Amino acid sequence: MSIDPRAALSALTTALEEHLIAASARRGEEDPQVEATFLGIIDAFEVYEEALFDAFDEVTPLVIYGDDGDEDEENSDDDLNDELDPIED
Known part of the structure; x- marks a missing residue:
């Protein structure tokens, strides 16, 4: 049963x-x-993201950071920053 987005x-x-x-x-x-309210945001966001995807095959540009995968996320952030920083001569 899908949740209404x-x-x-x-x-x-x-x-x-x-x-x-x-x-x-x-x-x-x-x-x-x-x-408790911090964790409530995470739970509510995950439900929203899933409902949005189920209904419209769409996601948000937001990411939940936590203990799992922090190192991977940091590496991704470095890669993203490299892409966004202008190249200096």
Whole structure:
């Protein structure tokens, strides 16, 4: 059963708003509410990305960074930066 992309987008927007509220009321460096809403953004984004792909065969230009594959992502970022930096004579 596919999820409606608009519903998934609404859930993602809500997750972002909840994170903003938690971040603005942060109680210390490792506030569990901020952590929970941070993870909520990841979950909501993944659902949105899947719904978007299922409905329209489309993806976003966004990437979730995490513990898995950080080294690979760093290498990809270096490659991308090399492509974007102008060549100097």
